[in-house]
Amino acid sequence: MKITFPYMGTSHLVISFFLKELGHEIVYPPVPSQKTLSLGVKYAPEFACLPFKILLGTYLEALELGADTILTSGGCGPCRAGYYGEIHRRILHDLGYPVKMIILEPPLVSPRDFLHQLAELVRPKGWLNFAKQFRIAWAKLKVLDELESTLHKLRPLALSKQEITKVYEEGLELIDQARSVKEVKAALEEALSRLHNVPIDPYCQPLKVGLIGEIYVVLEPFANHDVEKLLGEMGVYVHRSIFLMNWTRDNAFGYGEKDVRAAAVPYLNQLVGGHGQNSIGEVVRYAEQGFDGVIHLAPFTCIPEIVSKSIMPAVSRDKGIPVLTLFLDEQTGQAGIQTRLEAFLDLLRQKRMKQEAS
Amino acid sequence: MQAYLGVDVGSVSTNLVVINEDGKVLVDIYLRTAGQPIKVVQEGMRQVAEAVKDKKIEICGVGATGSARTLTGVIVGADTVKNEITAHAVAASHLVPDVQTVLEIGGQDSKIILLRDGVVVDFAMNTVCAAGTGSFLDHQAARLNIPIEEFGALALQSTNPVRIAGRCSVFAESDMIHKQQMGHPTPDIVAGLCDALVRNYLNNVGKGKEILPPVVFQGGVAANVGIRAAFEKELGLEIYIPEYFAVMGAIGAALLAKEATKEKQKTNFRGFAVSTTDYQASSFECKGCPNHCEIVNISADGQLLARWGGRCGKWDTVQQMKTG
Known part of the structure; x- marks a missing residue:
C-alpha cells in the first residue's frame, strides 16, 4: 500500500510520521502549486469550492507519483465537505485510477465506520505500536x-x-x-x-x-x-x-x-x-x-x-x-x-x- | 509655490493632479492607461511639466495609488504608495469633511467606503463580477452606438425604464438585446440598464452596509447622470458629485504625499526628467518551484530599479535594498 494524503498547514509533518511508524510506505504529494490548482479545476465540477479543487489536484499529482491509497477526512452536517472523499474517489475512478480511499469520519458521530477505517491503517504493526506512536x-x-x-x-x-x-x-x-x-x-x-x-x-x-x-x-x-x-x-x-x-x-x-x-x-x-x-x-x-x-x-x-x-x-x-x-x-x-x-x-x-x- | 503631485494608475485611466498646500487642485490630467502604465505615466509627467512650467511650482511630495501603484511609485520616486481605497476616502473627506458614504465606480473596480467622524469604518470592493463598472458601460454604449458621454443624458429622457437583470454582465447584455428586439425605445433600455447596474452595485458591493448621507459619488462613472439619477432614486438620498470626481484617487494620493513629506521634510521625487528616461520592463518565469511565478524587472537606462512578482522572497532583494 503506497499511501498519500492532502496538505493542510503543517499537518503533513504529523500525518507522515504517524503513517510511517504504522508501517506504511508514503508518497508525498508535491506542495500545492498553480499546477495542482489547474489540475483540480480541470477535473472538478465547476461549482465545487476551492478546497475541493486543490485536494483533487493534489491527489492527481500523488497518483502520478505512484500512490495507490489516499487518506482523507470525512465529515457530517450541512457542509458539502463531508461528501468530498466519496466524490473524489468517484472522479478518480472515472479517470482510470483504481485508487483506494480511506476516509476517517468523526469517531463520535460514526464510531464503527471510524474504527473500521482505522483498523486498516493499524494492521501492519498492530494496536500496541499504534498506542505508542499515537503518543x-x-x-x-x-x-x-x-x-x-x-x-x-x-x-x-x-x-x-x-x-x-x-x-x-x-x-x-x-x-x-x-x-x-x-x-x-x-x-x-x-x-x-x-x-x-x-x-x-x-x-x-x-x-x-x-x-x-x-x-x-x-x-x-x-x-x-x-x-x-x-x-x-x-x-x-x-x-x-x-x-x-x-x-x-x-x-x-x-x-x-x-x-x-x-x-x-x-x-x-x-x-x-x-x-x-x-x-x-x-x-x-x-x-x-x-x-x-x-x-x-x-x-x-x-x-x-x-x-x-x-x-x-x-x-x-x-x-x-x-x-x-x-x-x-x-x-x-x-x-x-x-x-x-x-x-x-x-x-x-x-x-x-x-x-x-x- | 509648494505643491504636491498625486498619480493614480488604474486599469482604464491614469490620472495626475497637482495640489497646493491647501489641497486646491492646480492641474488635473486624465489619460487612458491602454495597458501601458509606464508610457502613460511618462506622458502624464510630460503634460504636468508643461502645465506647471511658468508657475514657479515646486513639487515637494509625490504619492502613487491605483492598481499599478508599486510600478508608478518606482518610476516617479513616490514618497507614499497607498491603496486606492484609502486614497479615495482621504480625497472625499477632504472635499466633503462630514461625508459618511463614498460610492466609487471606476473602470473595473467598484467600491463603497463608509466613514464616521472622518474615519473609515468599513469598505467593500467588487469581487467576482465587473457588471456596472466603466468598462461594461463603455462596451454597451459602443454596442448601442451611443457616445459614452451622451449615455447618461439619454437615460434621463426615459419615462418608462425597462427591467434588466443586473446580476451578471453577460445576462444583462442578453436581456438588453431581448428588449431591443421587442421594440423598446433606446432611452428606456439605457435607463433600465442604469437601474440594473445600481441595483447590482447595492446588492453586491453595498450588501449589509449602512448608507448614510452625505453620500459622495466619484470615479469615472460619476460622469454618467443616468447612474447618478438611479442612485438617488434607489437610495432616496441626494448624491453629491465632487468637481474633480474623475481624479479623486490622484487627489487622495497627493494629500497623502503632503502628509508623508511633512515629517521627513524631503521628497524622493525623481523630477520631471522621468518622462524622457528609458524605462524597461522585462519578465521571466521562475522555475524554482511548480508555482512558476512571473517575475518582473523594472530598469531605468539599463540599471535595475525594482523587481517583484514572486511568491517567495527569492527575487525581492532589489526591492528590499531600496526600501530597507
Missing part, C-alpha cells in the same frame, strides 16, 4: 501549534522577516526529525530558543488581528495567498482561531468548541455546517479580548460562511470590531488581496489612533 504524534501536533503561535507573536516584531521565517522552518525540520516524546519536547525547546534569538523591536505595538473562517482556507497557505505571512510581514500580529491540535481534539474526541459556539448564540443559535457558527462566535470573542479587527476567510460558494457573512455586519456593529471578509477562489493574482488588506490595516490604524486620542 508521539500527539506530542508533535501540540508542539507544532506552539511553535507556530510563537512565530505569529514574534513575526511582526522581527527586524528581518525573512530570517524569522527561515528560523521557523528550521524548527519544523527539528520537530520532524524527533522520534520520541522526549525528542519532540527537546526539539520544541531548541526551536523556540532559536526563534527568540531573532532580533526584534521590543517597543513595537503591532495591530492585533484575528483570523477566522473555513478551516482549510484558514490553515493552508496556498489557498489563502499566505495571508498570515503577508500580514506578519506588514507588522501585524495575527491570531489564528483554528489550530490543528484543538480542532483535532474537539472534533475527534468530544463535541468541543462549546465556548465559541455559546458566544455565537445571540446571533446564530444553530449549526449551519462547517465553521459558520464558529466564525460568528470567534468575532465576539476577539472583540472581547481587545483585538483591533478580524479577517474572515471563506471559499467562494461556501454556504456556511455565506450564512456567517450575512450576520457579520450586526456582530461587527454591536461589538465595535471591524471585519473584512475575503472570498477565495481560483484567482491567483495577489493584488486584489493586497489592496484590501492594506486598506483594512489603514482602517484599523485610524481606529486605534482615535481610541488612543480619546
